[in-house]
Amino acid sequence: MPVLLRIAFRNLKEHKSKTLIIGIIIALGISILTIGNSLMDTAARGIQKTFIENYTGHIMVSGKTDSPLSIFGMQMAGATEKVPVIPQYEKVKKYVVSLPEVEAVTSQVTGYAGIELGEERGFVILFGIEPESYRKMFSSIEIIEGRYLEPGEEGILLGESKILEIEKEYDITIGAGDQVILNSFGAAGFKIREVPVRGIFRLKQKTEGLDQIGFIDIQSLRALEGMVVATASDFKLDEEETKLLNLDSPESLFSEDDIVETETSRSEYSQQELMGILGGGEGGTGSITIDSGAWHYLLIKLKNGRDMPRIIAELNSWFDRENIPATAVDWKTAAGGMAMTSDIMKTVFNIAILIVAVVAVIIIMNTLVISVIERTPEIGTIRALGARKSFVWKMFALETFTISVLFGTMGIMLGVIIIGVLNIIGIQATNTFLNVLFGGPVLRPSVSSGTILSAFGIIVLIGFLSHLYPVWVALKIQPVKAIQTEY
């Protein structure tokens, strides 16, 4: 082996310029790979942290839909499909809570509403929440004015940046204690709710765009969304009132004879009757228990994020077994398009790196083949002296691996140094897109062991691939012919 190493180093030294060219290509490629992947990984971790800690938890459970669904509602613009409520919510929640890996759960409804501002109308994304469990799970909401929502009370929490935007655009001021009028324009028609602003919040990990959300008490949002809050069991329904719904083929009704009831003429409505038509009961929310109603999402935070794929699989198979049309997805699906951005960028970047790697392999291969041809007599002599084919193979393999590992390591070191500098300086997000991509206003990248391992993997792969063809050429050389060749 030392002989082989000596030969390898001698050859590399003899062809300094070629070695240097190949080495620089490898070193640059590997350093770009290290820097790029470190940036992307840090950004992905930032996005993951932002979403898991502020909005989605690790896992989101929802009713099944045909179109993609995220925590912000249906993902396709103009989709006629409405966000379904979680079927058999109580049963699902009970099962989720019983899993030992689960740290916390909270439920949510998402809606959109117009926010009436004098003559103007703004727009706000609303998360209808259960204040107690939501606050426990997503601790990064920091109240800067007023207070958090109390369980069961009406009210809304608005983000600091949303307030600033409203104040700037509509020239009015909103503070904790003010009333705001919300209009929903969902599929269920027009709904109005006047709710007090209980507090103004700021996210500890600031992410522009995402602090536009208003957190509202669930009952107000259900009313705005026209969601079913009362159920049939609350009323005594006449059998006749559900007769048509229960028929397998409603058109069978037309095989029956006419049924005619003659309505006995009632006397005129008295003022007392007309005024008491609602039965004297209070219109309002008092009779509804919040938790037993409809929810869009059940958000789950795990004790250990690594359990996520297993718990998702477990939940989905339980839904299948229990025949519940619900589904569990990871935080990334729950986050919708926003979290996908970093994945797409990473894929594009890795494709680019792959292309660089292929080019590097071709150049190394080409250079080595030339080197083989130059050294034909030498190879022939070595073979004639009794060296086996494997010796020649090892000789070239060692040469390529020496170049790859030497310069590859230099490349990794260069990448680590640059990332270290960037970590100290910090990359500022200059726009909203970068803000989301960085998972915050400043990106401080760091190199992970995964990045270094994958870089080494690529180095080994380059070394392996680029030595195959030259060796094949070298082994084809007949010792007798090789010795006779003159260069």
Next chain:
Amino acid sequence: MKAKFSLFHLIFFFAFLLSGYTEPNFKAILKEIDNMNNFKESDFSATYTIVSEKPGEQTSVMKIQMFRRDREDKFLMLILQPEVQKGQGYLRIEDNVWFYDPESRKFSHSSLKENIQDSEAKNSDFKVSSLSEDYDVTSWQEDKLGRYDVYVVELEAKHSEVSYPKLKLWIRKDMNQVLKVENYSLSGRLMRTALYPPSYIKLGNRYLPSKMLFIDELREGEKSQVTLTDASLSSLPDYVFTKSYLERVSR
């Protein structure tokens, strides 16, 4: 030979004439259907119970008190149940529809095209029927629906102020009652089917369907049954058709 020729032509001529005579006057039939559902000469009040089913959701129930004064293009629709929506109402005066929310004590503009709360029934399902004014007949044929002989008539809207631009009606031949309606979008996509089984409430000389079934054709499994009770033609005080009645009744 000459006589035979004439006879053939005579039969053909009469057959042609007869077929011409059997084409019904759909304008009159639609007018008759409109009249059956309109109450120009008296006020109308009734209670509608809407039971809606959606897959994966619990059945929802809504009870609505309807007051109509068709001669003045007014209606007031008051939600009696469920408890949480009690007192919400729709008031129509001519072309304006207001929605009232008792919790916020606010009115906002609504539209006849909107669904009533979360059901498959639309506000326009309860307004003055104006098929003969809003639609043109584009085609028709005779058919049978169950044991009933019907005309299947296709209609197209004359203007855009309707909930659905195209309709297909199954009209009973014997009594100008609609048994089934299919509602289509402008592109011809079936949006909703409404069934009116032959179970009627006789009010004066009118027959009102006591039950209706609305099936959402875009979302499978979503349907609503509407049941009519307490129908009356008794006259109503003027204050019923005012915003202040909506405000006062839920106070």
